[in-house]
Amino acid sequence: MTVYRKLILGSAASLLAIGAAQAADLPVKAKAVEYVRICSLYGAGFFYIPGTDTCIKLGGYLRVDTTFNGGAHGAPAWNGDLGQQNRFRDYFVSRSRMALTVDTRTATEYGVVRTFGQGDFQFQNFGSTNPGLAVGSQSGLNNALLSTAGGGYVAVEFLFIQFAGFTFGKSASAYASPWQGTPGNINSNLLGGHVTDTGVNNIQYTAEFGNGVSGSIGLDEPNVWGRTVVYNLSIPSAIGANGTGSNAYGGVHAPDIVGRIRVDQAWGLFQISGAAHLVNASYNTLGAGSVPNNLSEISGHPDDKWGGSVMAALQIKNLPTGKGDDIKIDATYAKGHTKNVIGTSGGSPSFAMFSGSGFGYQSVGFGATTDAVYVPGAAGTGGLRLTTAWGIRGAFNHNWDPYWSTSVFGGYSSIRYDGGANDNINGLGTSTAKGAYCAAFRVSHPGQAVVGNQVGNYTCNPDLNVSQLGVITRWTPVKNLTFSAEVQWFHLDQKMSGSSVFTASAPKPNALYEFKDQDTVLLQVRAQRNF
Numbered sequence: 001m002t003v004y005r006k007l008i009l010g011s012a013a014s015l016l017a018i019g020a021a022q023a024a025d026l027p028v029k030a031k032a033v034e035y036v037r038i039c040s041l042y043g044a045g046f047f048y049i050p051g052t053d054t055c056i057k058l059g060g061y062l063r064v065d066t067t068f069n070g071g072a073h074g075a076p077a078w079n080g081d082l083g084q085q086n087r088f089r090d091y092f093v094s095r096s097r098m099a100l101t102v103d104t105r106t107a108t109e110y111g112v113v114r115t116f117g118q119g120d121f122q123f124q125n126f127g128s129t130n131p132g133l134a135v136g137s138q139s140g141l142n143n144a145l146l147s148t149a150g151g152g153y154v155a156v157e158f159l160f161i162q163f164a165g166f167t168f169g170k171s172a173s174a175y176a177s178p179w180q181g182t183p184g185n186i187n188s189n190l191l192g193g194h195v196t197d198t199g200v201n202n203i204q205y206t207a208e209f210g211n212g213v214s215g216s217i218g219l220d221e222p223n224v225w226g227r228t229v230v231y232n233l234s235i236p237s238a239i240g241a242n243g244t245g246s247n248a249y250g251g252v253h254a255p256d257i258v259g260r261i262r263v264d265q266a267w268g269l270f271q272i273s274g275a276a277h278l279v280n281a282s283y284n285t286l287g288a289g290s291v292p293n294n295l296s297e298i299s300g301h302p303d304d305k306w307g308g309s310v311m312a313a314l315q316i317k318n319l320p321t322g323k324g325d326d327i328k329i330d331a332t333y334a335k336g337h338t339k340n341v342i343g344t345s346g347g348s349p350s351f352a353m354f355s356g357s358g359f360g361y362q363s364v365g366f367g368a369t370t371d372a373v374y375v376p377g378a379a380g381t382g383g384l385r386l387t388t389a390w391g392i393r394g395a396f397n398h399n400w401d402p403y404w405s406t407s408v409f410g411g412y413s414s415i416r417y418d419g420g421a422n423d424n425i426n427g428l429g430t431s432t433a434k435g436a437y438c439a440a441f442r443v444s445h446p447g448q449a450v451v452g453n454q455v456g457n458y459t460c461n462p463d464l465n466v467s468q469l470g471v472i473t474r475w476t477p478v479k480n481l482t483f484s485a486e487v488q489w490f491h492l493d494q495k496m497s498g499s500s501v502f503t504a505s506a507p508k509p510n511a512l513y514e515f516k517d518q519d520t521v522l523l524q525v526r527a528q529r530n531f
Contacts, residue, residue: 042105042112054106060099060118063528067187068092070522072124073345074187076468076490077520079242083353086507095124099157114162116171123152157198165206167218170199173225174206174218175258175273177313181343183328184395184407184472186486186526188345191466192391192411193332194273194311195343200225204258212264219255222277226256228338228348230281231373231437234380236288238440241505242352243366243462245440246290248374253304254278268315268326277337277371279384280304284376302374302383307336322399329394336386341413342369342466351464351492353518354508361511364504365494365518367464368437369415375436379424385433388416393468403476410469421448421460437462447500458498458515465493480530485523492518 039046039055046055069077072095076082081089098121106113160169172180173196181188181195188197204218220226231238232248239245260273285299286292313330334341342348351367372384393411400406419432424439431439438460442448447457470488477483496515503510 041107046103046105049104052106054104056105057101057103059101059103059531061528061530062096062098063526064094064096065524065526066092066094068523069520070488070524071189073189074185074486074488074522074524075189075344075346075349076488076522077353078349078490078492079352083351084505084508085354088507090125093125095122097122110164112162115160116162117159118157120155120157121152122155155198159199167202167204167206170201171204172196173200173202173220173256173258174204174216174260175220175256175275175311175340177271177273177311177328177330178269178315179328181345181393183330183393184397184409185470185488186472186484187488187524190393190409190411190468190470191342191344191413192393192468193330193343194309194340195345196220196225197345202255202258213262214264215259215261217257217259220258220275221252222256223252226275226277226337226339228342228369228371230279230371230384231368231440232281232284232286232290233373233375233436233440234284234377235286235290237444239368239437239444241444241503242350243441244350244352244368246288248281248283248286248290249371250280250282250301253280266317268317269313270315271311271313273311273313274308275310275337275340276306276308278304279307279336279372279386281372281374281384299376302376305336305372305384305386307334307371307386309334309337309340311340324399325397327394327396329392331390331392333390335388336371336384338369338371338387338389338415341389341391342415351466351494351518352505353492353520354504354513355516355518357514357516359512360499360514361509363514363516363518365492365516366462366496367415367466367492367494368462373417373433373436375431380431381433381436382430385418385436387433388418390414404474405476406471406473408471410467412465412467414465415463417462434462445500445502447498449498458496458500461495461497463495467491467493482526482528484526484528486525488522488524490520490522494518 037048039048045057049056067074072093099118101118104115158171160167160171176194176196180197181190188195201221202218204216206216208214229247230249231245257276260271262271281302283296283299283301285295311330311332316327319325332341339348348369350369353365354362357363370387372386374384375381391413395407395409397407417433419434421434421438423435424431441460448460468490472486474482474484499512499514501512
């Protein structure tokens with residue numbers, strides 16, 4: 001009996017073990033896998049973020065630029081070591097960049113909610129080994145200083161949210177044209193108009209009226225993109241060796257108020273833009289370099305003044321010269337808003353260019369870019385004197401075939417200071433911008449012809465014109481891969497005449513310099529792969 005009982009129990013245990021092993025082999029219901037789905041609502045490249053109704057698109061480009069006799073992004077040799085043409089200048093400079101963009105869109109009952117951001121992973125040459133000019137022109141830490149072996153940096157371009165017609169964040173100004181500073185060229189140093197091609201902090205609203213007509217209004221933060229400089233011409237060494245002074249702007253007191261009306265049609269587009277810009281100085285009494293002192297606050301300040309600018313932009317498509325050919329052009333007038341004429345993707349340049357001379361050590365051309373100048377006091381300028389500027393730029397773009405294209409581009413800009421060089425030369429009565437500037441310029445540049453029968457070696461006039469003309473040819477052997485070569489000529493038409501013995505910025509000597517118009521030419525080559 002005991003034997004049978006052990007046999008039955010052993011058989012039962014065996015059956016349970018077999019059953020358990022078979023149960024372990026039974027298939028378990030797997031969790032559903034969320035596959036990536038294509039989102040066709042907003043064009044090619046979008047897909048749904050798994051588990052959401054938000055579509056996302058990743059993109060960008062990789063770009064390599066090399067510029068000969070110019071800055072890393074095609075800036076002409078118009079100041080600094082390049083303008084001096086000294087031994088510290090780089091004969092060529094290169095920059096490598098990878099831009100990554102993230103674009104998300106979600107359909108809601110209020111319309112599409114969009115976010116967009118772009119980061120640039122970048123490495124470039126520093127561009128100067130001259131300690132004197134490098135510190136003075138770069139004003140402390142500059143991103144390019146990180147161009148060490150294995151270095152580089154990340155720059156931020158656009159970062160914005162769009163919702164129900166509103167845009168919040170770092171985006172192109174509502175004032176801007178679609179092409180901004182690049183109607184046909186590859187660099188953003190074509191002067192003559194507005195540039196916010198990497199975004200400005202702003203709030204704007206766009207309304208679509210139908211038939212291609214739209215209107216936008218916005219508030220732009222002006223500190224980066226809206227200002228040049230204000231000169232207090234009463235301070236010690238107000239105008240230095242290069243014809244420029246230190247910045248006496250006050251803090252940001254008001255946003256730039258901007259807007260546009262645009263018509264987009266099959267034939268092209270037409271746009272009118274306007275901007276209001278507050279010009280405000282810091283104090284009447286400042287030390288050298290516009291540094292405040294203990295008398296600054298009690299010295300008062302000139303009254304703030306509103307300036308601004310207007311722009312007209314035109315694009316003409318469907319030209320008979322070829323498929324895809326077009327003309328882009330814009331023209332701008334500004335008062336106290338010179339950044340919207342002398343506009344680049346960085347700061348607005350002032351000009352200091354040297355070359356050969358027929359009788360002096362060398363020739364030189366100066367050009368100061370300002371929003372306003374002032375001299376406090378009864379014999380001063382009577383407050384801020386706003387600078388006048390105007391410019392025009394454009395390009396003709398031609399496609400030879402699907403692989404080759406060429407653009408011819410150019411620009412012309414003008415800066416004007418009111419009054420005459422001899423206004424208030426003896427300190428009696430209210431001076432003008434030109435009279436105040438020339439009085440300060442004379443301190444560091446002796447020999448100015450002043451008044452009456454006095455004879456000097458030069459006549460002073462800070463007005464200037466700049467001209468640019470260039471051509472670019474592109475080759476696209478395969479889709480989204482383009483090789484470009486651009487040549488640009490730059491001309492500085494300065495209005496001073498004669499000569500002066502003065503101490504130019506080192507390494508230049510104290511010598512006789514002839515005031516003369518200046519020219520320079522650059523070559524920029526680029527390889528770019530979009531993805």
